[in-house]
Amino acid sequence: MPKGLLGIEGIERDEIEQILERARAFQPHGGQTFAKVNTCTGRLVVNMFFENSTRTRSSFEIAAKRLGADTLSITASGSSVSKGESLVDTINTLVAMRPSAIVMRHAASGAPHFLSRHLTTPIVNAGDGTHEHPTQALLDARTILDRCGRLEGLRVAIIGDIAHSRVARSNIHLLAKFGVDLVLCGPPMLLPREMARVASGVTLEYDLRRAVKDADVIMMLRVQLERIHEPAMPAGEYFRFYGLRQEHMALARPDAIVMHPGPMNRGREISSEVADSQQSMILNQVENGVSVRMAVLERVLLQ
Amino acid sequence: MKLLIQNGRVICPETGHDAVADVLIEDGRIAGVGPGLSTSGAEVIDAAGLVVAPGFIDIHVHLREPGFEHAETIETGAQAAAAGGFTTVCCMPNTNPVNDSVTVTKYIVETARRKAAINVFPIGAITKGSNGEELASIGSMIAAGAVAISDDGKPVMNARVIRRAMETARALDIPVIEHCEDLNLSAGGDMHECDDSVRLGLRGIPSASEDVMVARDIILAELTGVRYHVAHISTKNAVAMVAYAKQRGLRVTAEATQHHIALDTGHMKPYDSAYKMKPPLRCEHDVKAVVDGVVSGAIDCLATDHAPHAGDDKMQEFERCPFGIIGLETALGVSLEVLVHSGLISLPRLIALYTSEPARVIGWKNELARGALKPGYVGDVTVFHPEYPWVYDVKNSLSKSSNTPFSGRTFQGGPILTIVGGQVVWRADGF
Numbered sequence: 175m176p177k178g179l180l181g182i183e184g185i186e187r188d189e190i191e192q193i194l195e196r197a198r199a200f201q202p203h204g205g206q207t208f209a210k211v212n213t214c215t216g217r218l219v220v221n222m223f224f225e226n227s228t229r230t231r232s233s234f235e236i237a238a239k240r241l242g243a244d245t246l247s248i249t250a251s252g253s254s255v256s257k258g259e260s261l262v263d264t265i266n267t268l269v270a271m272r273p274s275a276i277v278m279r280h281a282a283s284g285a286p287h288f289l290s291r292h293l294t295t296p297i298v299n300a301g302d303g304t305h306e307h308p309t310q311a312l313l314d315a316r317t318i319l320d321r322c323g324r325l326e327g328l329r330v331a332i333i334g335d336i337a338h339s340r341v342a343r344s345n346i347h348l349l350a351k352f353g354v355d356l357v358l359c360g361p362p363m364l365l366p367r368e369m370a371r372v373a374s375g376v377t378l379e380y381d382l383r384r385a386v387k388d389a390d391v392i393m394m395l396r397v398q399l400e401r402i403h404e405p406a407m408p409a410g411e412y413f414r415f416y417g418l419r420q421e422h423m424a425l426a427r428p429d430a431i432v433m434h435p436g437p438m439n440r441g442r443e444i445s446s447e448v449a450d451s452q453q454s455m456i457l458n459q460v461e462n463g464v465s466v467r468m469a470v471l472e473r474v475l476l477q
Numbered sequence: 478m479k480l481l482i483q484n485g486r487v488i489c490p491e492t493g494h495d496a497v498a499d500v501l502i503e504d505g506r507i508a509g510v511g512p513g514l515s516t517s518g519a520e521v522i523d524a525a526g527l528v529v530a531p532g533f534i535d536i537h538v539h540l541r542e543p544g545f546e547h548a549e550t551i552e553t554g555a556q557a558a559a560a561g562g563f564t565t566v567c568c569m570p571n572t573n574p575v576n577d578s579v580t581v582t583k584y585i586v587e588t589a590r591r592k593a594a595i596n597v598f599p600i601g602a603i604t605k606g607s608n609g610e611e612l613a614s615i616g617s618m619i620a621a622g623a624v625a626i627s628d629d630g631k632p633v634m635n636a637r638v639i640r641r642a643m644e645t646a647r648a649l650d651i652p653v654i655e656h657c658e659d660l661n662l663s664a665g666g667d668m669h670e671c672d673d674s675v676r677l678g679l680r681g682i683p684s685a686s687e688d689v690m691v692a693r694d695i696i697l698a699e700l701t702g703v704r705y706h707v708a709h710i711s712t713k714n715a716v717a718m719v720a721y722a723k724q725r726g727l728r729v730t731a732e733a734t735q736h737h738i739a740l741d742t743g744h745m746k747p748y749d750s751a752y753k754m755k756p757p758l759r760c761e762h763d764v765k766a767v768v769d770g771v772v773s774g775a776i777d778c779l780a781t782d783h784a785p786h787a788g789d790d791k792m793q794e795f796e797r798c799p800f801g802i803i804g805l806e807t808a809l810g811v812s813l814e815v816l817v818h819s820g821l822i823s824l825p826r827l828i829a830l831y832t833s834e835p836a837r838v839i840g841w842k843n844e845l846a847r848g849a850l851k852p853g854y855v856g857d858v859t860v861f862h863p864e865y866p867w868v869y870d871v872k873n874s875l876s877k878s879s880n881t882p883f884s885g886r887t888f889q890g891g892p893i894l895t896i897v898g899g900q901v902v903w904r905a906d907g908f
Contacts, residue, residue: 183676262792282794283678284748291749303796305678340678368675 177477178275178296179470180286181306182347190312190348193469197316200240200465208464212242214475217274221247222265223300225281229436229460230300230309234277237467243274243475261285262292269295275474278302283340296474304338304401310435311344313466315352317459318391321431325352329427331385332356333416334395334443335364338402341435342395346373359385360416361407364397382416389426394418394434394444409442419445423453431455479503480899481516482858485524489531490829491849500529502856502899510850522901524860527893528824531832531849532564532595532857536839537629537654537708537732537780538805540566540597543584544573549785549877551585554805555593557783557876559903561805562831562892564595564857565847566783567839570602571630577602577613579621586622594902595895596847596857598624598839600654603642609633615645624839627654629708630755632690634660636697643701652704652730652838655694657715658755662686667796669757673742679795682757684712691715695722698729706838707731709782711756713766720775730838732780733767735804735811740764740882750791750798751882754784771830772821778834781808785878803876807869809861810888817863818889824863831859860894867891 182190202208219238223231231247238245248268265276275296278286283303290297301307318325330349336342336358349356350373358369359379370378379385386392397412407415423430432444432454440446449456480502487498487510499514500507540554549557551568558566568585570576576585582599589597601618605611607628615626626646632655633639639655646653663686668674670681691707695718698705707719710731722729736754741764745752752758759767770776784801791798812830816822836848847855871884895903 260789260792261794280794282796284796285794287748288794303678304680337675343676343678366675368670368672371672372676 179298179308182308182311182344187351194316196469197466200468208240210240215242217243217475219243219245220268220273220276222278224250225279227279233463234467236464301340305340306344307340308344309467310341311348313462316462316466317455328390329355330391331389332393333359335397336360337364337366338398339395350375357385386422387425392432418448420447479519481519481521482524482529485527485529487529488825488828489850490825491833505856505898507852507854507856527860528863530828530859533562533831533859534565534835535563535781536567536835538566538568538783540568548787551588552592553877555595557805559594559895560875562809562859564897567598567600569600569629575602575607577605579617582618582621582623595897600625600627603628607631619649625652625654629656632656632658640697643703647701647703652706654706654708656708657687657690659686659689669742669759687712688714691718699727704728709734711737711759713763716766716770730777732778733776734782735808738768738815739811748795754802755800779830781805785876786880791880803881807883810891813890856899858896861892863890
């Protein structure tokens with residue numbers, strides 16, 4: 175059965191390394207744009223976005239086009255799903271059009287896994303509910319490598335709404351495979367105790383100052399208000415206790431970098447001062463998104 | 478009309494009988510049990526090498542009619558029950574309309590009388606529409622044939638309302654069967670709250686959601702003196718609380734389902750809707766506690782919580798598909814494997830869990846007396862092989878639905894013959 179990419183948890187470290195290495199080859203230099211490599215000419219990639227996304231969808235589209243593949247993008251509001259058609263029927267219809275791969279974002283955890291049991295078309299998970307966002311973790315790893323030169327032995331703090339973050343889960347799985355010292359930090363409601371057992375090398379911390387101490391990498395996460403079904407901490411209080419500010423950067427390693435998968439809420443989880451600082455890798459992450467997705471798509475399309 | 482079942486190992490936990498013997502059913506009632514009964518005028522069935530037991534009783538099934546006939550009907554659910562060795566089932570009221578009135582109760586009783594291969598007894602709703610607010614017409618439903626009350630599928634969240642229901646049930650001498658779940662604690666949850674739920678990004682249902690309701694209800698059961706029954710018990714703390722209530726002499730009973738004694742979260746195939754049910758599959762220590770509860774007697778009986786859902790409804794993303802699995806045809810195979818072949822309990826004890834014990838929970842008396850091979854009792858008999866290997870293929874199920882995690886599983890032992898009121902209503906292929 176053709177292999178897609180459903181998550182980071184289920185893939186080996188050497189496969190990750192190969193993707194990251196290939197992504198490096200796709201990175202543009204200086205003021206250049208992404209080179210058009212045309213290794214996947216004639217392939218069709220269907221982007222199924224059942225949940226709103228501009229950043230990730232655009233990134234996948236650009237990646238496919240740079241590889242020379244044809245793309246078709248469908249969003250939930252414009253698909254038959256909004257008319258009551260089931261996910262299986264929608265995808266079966268599309269499969270009949272013979273795509274080479276399906277890139278799927280879905281609000282339900284496990285939706286791509288559910289489909290992969292019914293389809294032979296490879297599926298690339300572009301984010302499923304609160305489960306995984308594998309290409310985000312890969313682009314984050316590429317970004318860390320670009321700046322730090324290694325993953326092994328780093329101390330990475332992931333701060334914010336861990337409970338609802340697919341970005342956090344994928345990053346935890348990926349970084350744990352490389353022996354990273356991982357600190358997860360957030361308010362108790364957004365940081366379940368079970369997270370400490372998701373992968374090896376993970377510790378939980380409820381105090382931001384202790385979490386960022388000596389960190390090489392600080393990953394900030396958005397509070398996903400749309401997924402929280404209980405009264406959330408007031409915004410002002412959240413920023414006071416868990417918002418990353420310049421004062422915290424003094425506790426981290428001097429060359430520490432700051433990351434954020436976006437969309438970013440300035441003044442809620444991160445101060446503008448930090449977001450716009452030299453240590454901020456936020457735009458590098460966006461750029462690496464394209465090269466990593468080129469590597470992932472090429473791997474899936476050329477198998 | 479005479480039916481003589483000859484030479485089987487007759488096991489009746491209620492009478493303590495366990496020996497090779499004959500069972501005679503005459504005019505729909507048990508007429509005699511003993512060796513060498515006369516065959517004169519009787520249809521004779523040779524049960525040599527088989528176990529002959531009282532007809533199995535399942536006090537917790539969903540037959541989906543009226544309202545959801547695409548998933549199951551009283552007729553098809555009864556056929557599946559017969560194929561599982563069940564001669565009596567009690568169906569929960571979460572139909573559409575909800576069985577909260579004499580009209581619906583009578584509809585079920587009447588449809589069952591015309592179409593069901595086995596005995597079907599409705600369970601009436603506790604509250605109107607099972608909305609948990611206003612008591613349903615409980616007395617009238619009982620008079621029309623309902624045997625208990627429950628809002629199964631939902632708990633009664635309002636403690637005052639469940640108290641009043643218990644007082645009413647106490648006066649009518651019927652059990653209150655509660656689906657124990659604090660909806661605020663379990664809100665939005667899809668599986669048991671544990672390491673796996675966090676890893677899979679699925680919202681969790683904590684054990685505490687069951688525990689707090691069992692605790693509340695036991696307190697109110699003591700206050701009211703009602704016969705209170707915990708449906709599909711699944712947590713270690715809930716089992717401990719039921720055991721404690723029994724020690725204190727309260728009239729508290731509980732049932733466990735086959736899936737809660739056989740499967741834990743570690744058995745789940747990620748995002749496979751065949752593993753989505755309420756209560757959810759729990760952790761290993763909970764499953765052990767439930768099994769221990771069955772062994773010790775803290776848990777009174779077994780039930781299936783047979784919950785059919787049509788294919789399209791279950792063929793959805795895990796978070797979106799409904800809760801519940803079917804279970805009537807696998808109950809004996811699963812429970813033999815988990816409890817008897819493992820050496821935890823004896824075969825007679827297992828039979829008690831499906832016969833005399835559920836009969837006691839409901840409290841059938843007089844002409845409805847069932848669950849034992851005693852002269853005068855209803856002539857319902859289950860004949861099964863305790864060891865023969867067979868593979869359960871849900872494609873051959875008599876249920877209209879196929880939502881089960883047990884398809885493809887090999888069992889050692891299963892039903893051979895199901896007899897209701899002296900009539901054979903189902904027999905295994907080749908027998």
